Amino acid sequence: MTQMSTHYPDATRIEPVNRHTLAIVVDNEPGVLARIAGLFSGRGYNIESLTVTETEHEAHISRITIVTTGTDSIIEQIKSQLERLVPVHRVVDLTITGDAVERELCLVKVVGKGDHRVEAMRLASAFGARTLDATLTSFVYELTGTTEEVERFIKLMTAVGLVEVSRTGVAAMARGADAMTF
Amino acid sequence: MSETMTGAEMVIRALQDQGVEHIFGYPGGAVLPIYDALFHQDKVKHILVRHEQGAVHAAEGYARSSGKVGVVLVTSGPGATNAVTGLADAMMDSIPVVCITGQVPTHLIGSDAFQECDTVGITRHCTKHNYLVKSIEDLPRILHEAFYVASNGRPGPVVIDLPKDIQFKAGSYARPVNNQHKTYRPTVKGDMDKIRAAIELMANAKRPVFYTGGGVINSGPHAAALLRELVRLTGFPITSTLMGLGAYPASDPLFLGMLGMHGTYEANLAMHECDVMINIGARFDDRITGRLDAFSPYSKRIHVDIDPSSINKNVKVDIPIVGDCAHVLEDMVRLWRQTAPQQDMVALKEWMGKVEGWRARNCLAYRPSAETIKPQFAIQRLYELTKGRETYVTTEVGQHQMWAAQYFKFEDPNRWMTSGGLGTMGYGLPAAIGAQLANPKALVVDIAGEASILMNMQEMSTAVQYRLPVKIFILNNEYMGMVRQWQELLHGGRYSQSYSESLPDFVKLAEAYGGVGMRCDKPADLDAAITEMINIDRPVIFDCIVDKTENCFPMIPSGKAHNEMLLNDYLGETGTDIGSVIDEKGKMLV
Numbered sequence A: 001m002t003q004m005s006t007h008y009p010d011a012t013r014i015e016p017v018n019r020h021t022l023a024i025v026v027d028n029e030p031g032v033l034a035r036i037a038g039l040f041s042g043r044g045y046n047i048e049s050l051t052v053t054e055t056e057h058e059a060h061i062s063r064i065t066i067v068t069t070g071t072d073s074i075i076e077q078i079k080s081q082l083e084r085l086v087p088v089h090r091v092v093d094l095t096i097t098g099d100a101v102e103r104e105l106c107l108v109k110v111v112g113k114g115d116h117r118v119e120a121m122r123l124a125s126a127f128g129a130r131t132l133d134a135t136l137t138s139f140v141y142e143l144t145g146t147t148e149e150v151e152r153f154i155k156l157m158t159a160v161g162l163v164e165v166s167r168t169g170v171a172a173m174a175r176g177a178d179a180m181t182f
Numbered sequence B: 001m002s003e004t005m006t007g008a009e010m011v012i013r014a015l016q017d018q019g020v021e022h023i024f025g026y027p028g029g030a031v032l033p034i035y036d037a038l039f040h041q042d043k044v045k046h047i048l049v050r051h052e053q054g055a056v057h058a059a060e061g062y063a064r065s066s067g068k069v070g071v072v073l074v075t076s077g078p079g080a081t082n083a084v085t086g087l088a089d090a091m092m093d094s095i096p097v098v099c100i101t102g103q104v105p106t107h108l109i110g111s112d113a114f115q116e117c118d119t120v121g122i123t124r125h126c127t128k129h130n131y132l133v134k135s136i137e138d139l140p141r142i143l144h145e146a147f148y149v150a151s152n153g154r155p156g157p158v159v160i161d162l163p164k165d166i167q168f169k170a171g172s173y174a175r176p177v178n179n180q181h182k183t184y185r186p187t188v189k190g191d192m193d194k195i196r197a198a199i200e201l202m203a204n205a206k207r208p209v210f211y212t213g214g215g216v217i218n219s220g221p222h223a224a225a226l227l228r229e230l231v232r233l234t235g236f237p238i239t240s241t242l243m244g245l246g247a248y249p250a251s252d253p254l255f256l257g258m259l260g261m262h263g264t265y266e267a268n269l270a271m272h273e274c275d276v277m278i279n280i281g282a283r284f285d286d287r288i289t290g291r292l293d294a295f296s297p298y299s300k301r302i303h304v305d306i307d308p309s310s311i312n313k314n315v316k317v318d319i320p321i322v323g324d325c326a327h328v329l330e331d332m333v334r335l336w337r338q339t340a341p342q343q344d345m346v347a348l349k350e351w352m353g354k355v356e357g358w359r360a361r362n363c364l365a366y367r368p369s370a371e372t373i374k375p376q377f378a379i380q381r382l383y384e385l386t387k388g389r390e391t392y393v394t395t396e397v398g399q400h401q402m403w404a405a406q407y408f409k410f411e412d413p414n415r416w417m418t419s420g421g422l423g424t425m426g427y428g429l430p431a432a433i434g435a436q437l438a439n440p441k442a443l444v445v446d447i448a449g450e451a452s453i454l455m456n457m458q459e460m461s462t463a464v465q466y467r468l469p470v471k472i473f474i475l476n477n478e479y480m481g482m483v484r485q486w487q488e489l490l491h492g493g494r495y496s497q498s499y500s501e502s503l504p505d506f507v508k509l510a511e512a513y514g515g516v517g518m519r520c521d522k523p524a525d526l527d528a529a530i531t532e533m534i535n536i537d538r539p540v541i542f543d544c545i546v547d548k549t550e551n552c553f554p555m556i557p558s559g560k561a562h563n564e565m566l567l568n569d570y571l572g573e574t575g576t577d578i579g580s581v582i583d584e585k586g587k588m589l590v
């Protein structure tokens, strides 16, 4: 066959991977979480954190917050694919709308005696963690903060006897007067 | 006005209220109440298939050839799992289907009851949406909503899983004033600024091409009419995907034939060399694009699609327009007329000259034979002898499918039904049954391969029972030809398991089913035999014995670009050693 003069564009560009926080408003009907989680696993997307609860009881509306990572085009696909699901009302990319507040809550159990115990108490107060339970050998602390703060807290507590962690995942909301409706 | 009735009665009433005339199904324990309700009326006619996969494909053929929603009724467990392939097929090809599955009573769900399976779990990713009905109060809404969801936006299959106790329960039914979903509202109208930008890009195009797909068909005959108008106004050449054939008349000089892996030389080179690509209702499938990083390197791209997730999924576009094809085409036609743009006629003429040059290669030419029937020749004769009739064509999957797409010329939308996205062998016969039911006066032909047809052969019984005179035209090469072709090209001619050592006698088989069997193996006898087949008003299996080793060309090997097409060696373009054409990376692809 005749050789056409061609020029190939650059090989598929390696795009940077970014972290995005998505707020998804959905009908709280059976299986909706399975649909969303299944979409991520089925199409090979990442879930870093997922939080969900019904937020409008009358209307049976839930708000799901997902922290995910991907290239810009993958993030675009994730949003479009989510919007394609029938029970999904809307998807807002809080990372793009800019400067959202993000918080997560974690509970940590620390067990220890002597110096470790004292150090654990100091760290907790430095982070502003609340003491929810205490025994002679243990504490349960609650910390609310950004994911980074929570990570740092857990890392430090590990050195002084952390035995158990429970985290809620991220809840997020855009700053300012504009409200996200459904 | 609400009435009290059982859940099973609601199902039938809702179907009547939706104007459903035919449903395809197969009974079983978990749907007996619905079959009982069916028994007491005659508005909704039930077509008893022989396998639930056949029911869904028949519903697809019915939907695609009529523009209506196809309806399926199957039992729980194996009934539902047998339907899965059909549902996945309808999902991939965006066909509106509502499938009602029986389920064990609600109090037994989760207990591994007899014929229980997690139908909504299993079908979650091969349906557009699905429902498990847990209370009789929800049933009327869900029944009607399912039709709305299946047919609005990008169409697709919807499953309603209905436990048996809900079928027995009494509740109140009222026909809803509107059956819209409470929140699902797909965008149908395109953004006018984007459409304006698209028209401007098109007006200044020097090497434009329309690339259209199944979305135009799904949007309805009006969309096809508008497409024709826009092509006429602009004078741009046009190519179509497998799924879009018929939206634009194949006989028109501006039509370049199908594009993609087995598309024409002119269509693929036009895609490669164009400066403006106008994609209407197609999704940049990998069978179309070939090697992505070499796909259409010089073009600015417009993409019209009702599904936002299709946009920028595989290929980045410059002007994305989310909307229904008919709506967007209407705006495009109006805007083009209003602006009456000054086109660069010199450049366009040069471009058409180039396109004609490619067309002159006559890429679909093949080595004729007086002894054996060439499969391409068989399709050409079938086309010529059915021309001018109202003909609907379905196919199975394989070489015969590609030859049908290449050599059968479709002039109208909704006449061509094939499994494009999923590539399901066994699609064609049940789809033909559905198409024949929707178009009782028309000629319906399933262009089949001898391997594929055996996958849903049992549906011949259905055709005979309902006196549906479908014609099964088998291009019998004794091979899974498409598999054999890839083994020849990629695996050193080691034909592992692709030869059919034992085939039924298709003539006797047809007779055993109560149909008519015919066989033809000489080119000279073919016309008379095809004419005879057409004139038989009963289901026919036509065993057309063709060249066993013919390959399907042109072909863009996996991992190659549009301009790296292989042509039939008859054209003196490729040597025999085409195995070396595909590199190791290409072999990884399918």
Ligand SMILES: Cc1ncc(C[n+]2csc(CCOP(=O)(O)OP(=O)(O)O)c2C)c(N)n1
Binding pocket: B396, B397, B398, B399, B400, B401, B423, B424, B425, B448, B449, B450, B451, B452, B453, B475, B477, B479, B480, B481, B482, B483
């Ligand atoms: C259900 C299913 N199984 C396997 C395949 C893979 N496959 C694609 S084409 C083909 C061979 C089809 O043979 P035949 O029906 O004789 O058609 P031909 O290619 O010979 O025209 C096979 C096995 C498929 N598409 N579908």
Ligand SMILES: [Mg+2]
Binding pocket: B398, B449, B450, B451, B475, B476, B477, B478, B479, B480, B481
């Ligand atoms: Mg074959």
